[in-house]
Amino acid sequence: MESASIAADVAHDDDHHGPPAPNVSSRVEAQFLGMLLFIISEVMLFGAFFTAYFFIRVVNGDQWFPVHGDELPKLIAGFNTAVLISSSFTMHWALEGARNENRNAMRVGLLTTFLLGLTFLTVQVNEYVHLGFAPHDHAQGTIFYGLTGLHGAHVFVGLTLLSFATIRAFRGHFTPKEHRGVEVPGIYWHFVDVMWIFVYSTVYLL
Amino acid sequence: MLNPLGSEQEAFRFLVWVAVVVGVLTAIVLVVRAVS
Numbered sequence: 006m007e008s009a010s011i012a013a014d015v016a017h018d019d020d021h022h023g024p025p026a027p028n029v030s031s032r033v034e035a036q037f038l039g040m041l042l043f044i045i046s047e048v049m050l051f052g053a054f055f056t057a058y059f060f061i062r063v064v065n066g067d068q069w070f071p072v073h074g075d076e077l078p079k080l081i082a083g084f085n086t087a088v089l090i091s092s093s094f095t096m097h098w099a100l101e102g103a104r105n106e107n108r109n110a111m112r113v114g115l116l117t118t119f120l121l122g123l124t125f126l127t128v129q130v131n132e133y134v135h136l137g138f139a140p141h142d143h144a145q146g147t148i149f150y151g152l153t154g155l156h157g158a159h160v161f162v163g164l165t166l167l168s169f170a171t172i173r174a175f176r177g178h179f180t181p182k183e184h185r186g187v188e189v190p191g192i193y194w195h196f197v198d199v200m201w202i203f204v205y206s207t208v209y210l211l
Numbered sequence: 212m213l214n215p216l217g218s219e220q221e222a223f224r225f226l227v228w229v230a231v232v233v234g235v236l237t238a239i240v241l242v243v244r245a246v247s
Contacts (some may be wrong), residue, residue, distance in 0.1 A: 192222040210237050
């Protein structure tokens with residue numbers, strides 16, 4: 006009887022229909038690989054916008070701001086830079102909280118990161134309102150709004166991911182072993198931060 | 212080798228490195244532009 010059952014199992018293996026089981030790499034987890042490929046595509050997207058910036062400044066040798074009396078508010082953007090960099094520290098604090106089973110640190114860290122990101126976006130929208138020039142006024146304006154707007158869209162996406170993570174944290178999700186829902190948005194958030202450092206230093210400072 | 216996509220911790224350390232390097236480079240460029 007037992008041998009018949011084993012024979013049936015073997016026959017079942019041979020009878021396997023449908024697609025083969027997907028190959029799973031033992032070296033990189035699917036979530037990180039997905040984020041890696043996504044961020045590589047994002048770097049290319051930002052690269053295209055930076056190409057336009059360097060084209061008019063280096064290839065054309067055009068004047069960068071101030072242009073036609075329009076200036077960029079370096080100080081406000083500098084304040085925004087500090088806000089965004091601080092949010093990376095609070096994000097890291099949240100992850101450490103998740104790792105060490107400190108649920109309060111995780112919740113407060115995520116909520117603070119979200120609020121700092123929201124502050125950044127609000128200040129940027131306010132800056133747009135008061136700038137006094139539009140994207141169609143000159144090429145410099147087009148590139149300024151293009152680069153900072155592209156980045157702002159990324160902050161918005163980051164905030165959406167952070168809101169998911171924050172709500173989940175307050176609903177009791179995430180443990181020291183399983184906290185990928187905090188870690189992967191964290192990597193994205195740090196990427197958005199790194200990009201802003203490049204955008205701020207090239208567009209506002211150089 | 213630091214892999215910023217390996218974990219949030221590495222991404223955070225990478226961010227700190229980028230901030231420091233960009234800060235130093237920007238400072239050098241601004242000082243050179245101010246002097247010349």
